[in-house]
Amino acid sequence: xIVALDVPDARSAAALTAQLEKTCQWFKVGLELFIAAGPSxxxxxxxxxxxxxxxxKLHDIPNTVAAAVRSAASLGVRMVTLHAAGGxxxxxxxxxxxxxxxxxxxxxxxxxxxxxxxxxLGATGIPRSPAQQVELLAGxxxxxxxxxxxxxxxxxxALRSLTGPAGVLVVPGIRPIGAAIGDQKRIATPADALRQGxxxxxxxxxxxxxxxxxxxxxxxxxxxxxxxxPAST
Ligand code: C5P
Numbered sequence: 001x002i003v004a005l006d007v008p009d010a011r012s013a014a015a016l017t018a019q020l021e022k023t024c025q026w027f028k029v030g031l032e033l034f035i036a037a038g039p040s041x042x043x044x045x046x047x048x049x050x051x052x053x054x055x056x057k058l059h060d061i062p063n064t065v066a067a068a069v070r071s072a073a074s075l076g077v078r079m080v081t082l083h084a085a086g087g088x089x090x091x092x093x094x095x096x097x098x099x100x101x102x103x104x105x106x107x108x109x110x111x112x113x114x115x116x117x118x119x120x121l122g123a124t125g126i127p128r129s130p131a132q133q134v135e136l137l138a139g140x141x142x143x144x145x146x147x148x149x150x151x152x153x154x155x156x157x158a159l160r161s162l163t164g165p166a167g168v169l170v171v172p173g174i175r176p177i178g179a180a181i182g183d184q185k186r187i188a189t190p191a192d193a194l195r196q197g198x199x200x201x202x203x204x205x206x207x208x209x210x211x212x213x214x215x216x217x218x219x220x221x222x223x224x225x226x227x228x229x230p231a232s233t
Contacts, residue, residue, distance in 0.1 A: 001024065001026065001190075001200070001201050001203055001217070001220060001221060001224060002026040002027065002028050002053050002170070002201065002202045002203070003016075003020060003024050003026065003027050003028065003203060003204070003208070003217065004028045004030065004202055004203065005017070005027050005028060005029055005030075005033055005041075006030060006032065006033070006204050006205075006208065007033060007208070008032060008036055009036050009037060010037035010040060010041045013029075013033055013037065013041050014044075016208060017050075019213050019214055020207070020213055020214055020217055021048065021050065022214070023217045023218055023221070024217050025050060025051055026050070026051045026052075026053060026078075026200070027045055027050055027052055027053070028052075028053040028055050028202055029041060029042055029045075029052055029053070029077075031055070031056060034054070034056060039075055042054065042075050042077060043075065043076075046075065046076040046077070051078040051079075052075075052076070052077040052078060053077070053078065053079040053080075053081075053108075053202075054072050054077040054080045054081070054105075055079075055080075055081050055150075056068070056072070056080065056081060057081045057082065057083055057110050058080070058081070058082040058086070059082065059083035059086045059090075060086070060090075061090070062086075062090045062092075062094075063093065065082060065086060065090050065093060065094050066093040066094055066096065066097035067097070069082070069094045069097045069105075069107070070097045070100075072105060073097075073101045073104050073105055077105050078105050078106065079106045079107075079148070079170070080105050080106075080107060080108065081108045081109070081110055081150060082094055082107060082108075083110050084109040084110060084111050084138070084141045084146075084149075085111075085137065087140075088140055088144045091107075091140070091141055091144035091145070091146050092144045092145060094107055094146075095107060095144065095146060106148045106168050107146050107148055108146075108148040108149060108150050108168065108170055109138070109146045109148065109150070110149075111134040111137040111138055111141075111149060111150075111155075112130045112133050112134050114152045114173065114185065116130060117130060118130060121133060134151070134155050134158070138159055138163070139162065142162070142163065147163060147166055147167050147168060148168035148169075148170065149163070149167065149168070149169055149170070150171075150172070150202075151169055151170075151171060152171070152172070152173050152186040153171055153173050153174070153186055153187060153188030153192065153196065153198075154186040156169055156171050156188075156193060156196045156197050156198050157196040157197055159197070160196070167199070168199045168200070169197060169198050169200075170198070170199065170201075171193045171198040171202065172184075172201075172202035172203075173185075173187045174187070174188060174189070174190055174193055174201045174202065174203045174206070174220075175187045175188070175189065175206060176189060176190060176206055176219065176220055176223060179205075179206040180205070180206075180209075182205055189223070190203075190220050190224050190227065191223055191224070191226065191227035194224060194227045194228060195227060201220075201224070203217075206220070207220070
């Protein structure tokens with residue numbers, strides 16, 4: 001389980017991680033927090049032995065993305081995101097940039113943002129359904145040497161068939177039964193997402209907005225452990 005640190009500044013991030021660090025190993029730092037606080041929020045987490053998912057969704061020319069991925073790897077993060085729509089040359093350059101690192105982060109490609117529907121895709125000149133476009137971009141990513149993807153619960157089983165067991169599928173939109181759905185549209189419970197083939201679950205508000213975040217995190221970890229237990233006969 002990866003907890004999304006969707007907070008505006010380093011002080012709020014420190015307060016939240018202090019509550020959670022005994023229970024949770026993984027933390028996601030996204031654009032809001034990284035633009036506000038930069039490496040100063042990532043480095044202390046890494047120094048305390050946590051695994052950081054740097055979710056910056058990179059999309060630029062190959063040389064720039066390769067250099068950014070190298071900077072992320074130097075910070076010691078364990079996962080970094082980039083847009084598959086950047087194309088095969090950009091993805092391959094990002095992959096090659098990690099060759100010099102002994103313990104490189106996993107590159108995760110974002111295929112189609114969950115905010116995009118068929119109409120939005122059409123407006124950008126892509127005459128396909130989101131599902132078709134996800135499949136096309138995932139195939140392209142795999143061919144370029146990227147085996148990790150961020151995907152919605154709705155896409156996880158199709159992507160798992162495409163990647164096989166080696167794929168690293170990171171799935172947001174997780175809501176334990178009874179949790180507020182908020183603005184998420186394609187949701188799954190932790191157990192369902194795991195059964196459909198997720199490797200990691202990203203959980204934000206069900207933990208960060210809970211009256212007791214550590215207790216909420218423990219309950220989700222317990223549900224995950226139960227889902228992974230072999231079915232009793
Ligand atoms: O609060 P919640 O559990 O909805 O947070 C989910 C996290 O996953 C947020 O940081 C959100 O930006 C991220 N995310 C997402 N959907 C995607 C990609 C990332 O919800 N397709």
